Amino acid sequence: MKKTTSTLAICAFAAGALTLAACLGRAQNNPQTSNDMNSEKITLVSPAETGATLLQALQKRSSTREYSPDGLSLEQLSGVLWAAAGENRPGRLTAPSASARYPIRTYAVLAQGIYLYDAPSHTLTRVAEGDHRRVAGMQDFVYTTPLNIMYVADLAAYEGNYSSMPEAEQLKICGMDAMAQCQNANLWACGNGLASVTRLMAPGEEFLKAIAAPSTYRFVLAQTIGIPATE
Numbered sequence: 078m079k080k081t082t083s084t085l086a087i088c089a090f091a092a093g094a095l096t097l098a099a100c101l102g103r104a105q106n107n108p109q110t111s112n113d114m115n116s117e118k119i120t121l122v123s124p125a126e127t128g129a130t131l132l133q134a135l136q137k138r139s140s141t142r143e144y145s146p147d148g149l150s151l152e153q154l155s156g157v158l159w160a161a162a163g164e165n166r167p168g169r170l171t172a173p174s175a176s177a178r179y180p181i182r183t184y185a186v187l188a189q190g191i192y193l194y195d196a197p198s199h200t201l202t203r204v205a206e207g208d209h210r211r212v213a214g215m216q217d218f219v220y221t222t223p224l225n226i227m228y229v230a231d232l233a234a235y236e237g238n239y240s241s242m243p244e245a246e247q248l249k250i251c252g253m254d255a256m257a258q259c260q261n262a263n264l265w266a267c268g269n270g271l272a273s274v275t276r277l278m279a280p281g282e283e284f285l286k287a288i289a290a291p292s293t294y295r296f297v298l299a300q301t302i303g304i305p306a307t308e
């Protein structure tokens with residue numbers, strides 16, 4: 078019985094690893110994308126199997142509001158976004174989502190533009206050129222930190238069975254989905270030498286304008302992630 082259980086566990090792990098490799102491989106083999114962090118479409122890389130244990134990450138997690146202006150490496154950017162919103166099996170993400178509706182659209186606000194993350198291809202696509210960090214938050218560190226993540230709900234995800242649910246209820250659920258994603262990124266960050274803070278304070282409407290968001294989009298949550306400032 079014990080042997081069967083461990084064999085099953087090994088098979089499940091191997092299947093998971095292969096699926097992840099296939100998902101991420103799809104992104105890396107796409108010739109139209111580039112690893113250049115200034116390009117219109119950025120191909121992210123597979124998350125490296127490095128970093129602290131989950132227990133060590135939990136022990137380290139705290140909010141940071143002082144960052145170095147240095148940019149993240151492609152590996153760091155890739156790891157953070159995969160933790161926040163990546164696929165860990167086909168059609169399903171690292172974070173849970175109520176009724177698997179997946180209403181959250183995840184945007185990376187970099188100094189060179191605003192990018193939308195696509196989980197199946199593990200890529201970022203630029204949706205607004207230039208430095209838009211002013212619309213990513215209302216605290217000074219946001220405007221100089223190289224990565225801010227904006228979690229935006231698309232209420233169109235609730236069409237059908239959930240369309241009669243009041244918007245306030247839908248938004249409550251979106252907040253929970255977004256917080257799960259945000260905490261995944263918080264843990265990946267502090268487990269890999271980065272610092273982060275979860276943020277509600279942001280000019281949500283201005284951000285939605287900057288990305289020319291459809292009318293069903295609502296700002297839900299923000300997050301800053303960067304290299305901690307040296308004392």
Ligand SMILES: Cc1cc2nc3c(=O)[nH]c(=O)nc-3n(C[C@H](O)[C@H](O)[C@H](O)COP(=O)(O)O)c2cc1C
Nearest residue numbers: 138139140141142216256274275276277278279298
């Ligand atoms: C939903 C939520 C929203 C938050 N919004 C902000 C924010 O807008 N700005 C900020 O500096 N910190 C924000 N925080 C971080 C909290 O202030 C922080 O978690 C709290 O002070 C506890 O400190 P710790 O995270 O270091 O344990 C937020 C945290 C959560 C969970």
